[in-house]
Amino acid sequence: MTHPVDDKIRCFGSHSERYAVYHDTEWGVPVNDDRTLFEMLILEGAHAGLSWETILNKREGYREVYHGFDIGRVAEMSDAELQAALQNPGIVRHRQKVPAARSNARVYLAMQEEFGSFSNWLWAHVNGRPIVGHWDSPEDIPASTALSDAISKDLKKRGMSFVGTTIIYAYLQAVGIVNDHWKGCWRHGA
Structure with a gap:
């Protein structure tokens, strides 16, 4: 696969x-x-349930609605702000996902307090070192692992939602806990 503007x-x-x-x-x-x-x-x-490209196309809308992802401000969003967000075409207007951002922010803040930062908690799962996949093709990459199962279970126990194991595995890939660029990709091992 090559991008139209490069090789x-x-x-x-x-x-x-x-x-x-x-x-x-x-x-x-x-x-x-x-x-x-x-x-x-x-x-x-x-x-969850949508293409990642849909979310990327609405990313600026999410940044606007969720105050630049300021965790404290999201945790304090009023019901009126959440209702307004549900009318905003700049995001995916899902009746459970929008208010989940507020409740997840509250759990996130508690975890920052407990662990010094969310990053400390998250990276401790891999001893501070990314897991590098060695896949031959995108089809070989798993949808979930024991690591995503464990993280998902802990986040759910703490009260987060929309953090199932498949969502969490995609999250781990997105934030570099797991580097799953397949072997033929120019970013593999980068």
Whole structure:
């Protein structure tokens, strides 16, 4: 697969500029910043049942609605703000996912308090080192693993929603806990 404007081989994202940029600059890159980790957690939850490209196309809308993913501000969103968000065509207007962002932000804040940062908690699952996949093709990449099962179970126990094991595995890939660029991709091992 090559992008129309270059000759790079990508495991996904070759059909659109936005998707190619996401593949080339974000997916699989280790993230330690709590705000970015929160953004990706909310976006991956919104992604459930939809294409990732749909979410990327609405990313700026999500940033607007969720105050630039300021965790404290999202945790304090009023019911009126959530209702307004459900009318905003700049995001996916899902009646459970939108209010879940607020409740997940509240759990996230509690986890920051408990562990010093959400990043500390998350990266402790892999001893601070990304897992690098060695897949021959995108079809070989799993939808979930024992790691995503464990993280999902813990987040659910703490009160988060839209954090099932498949969502969490996609999240782990997005934030670089797992680097699943397949072997033929120019980003493999990068």
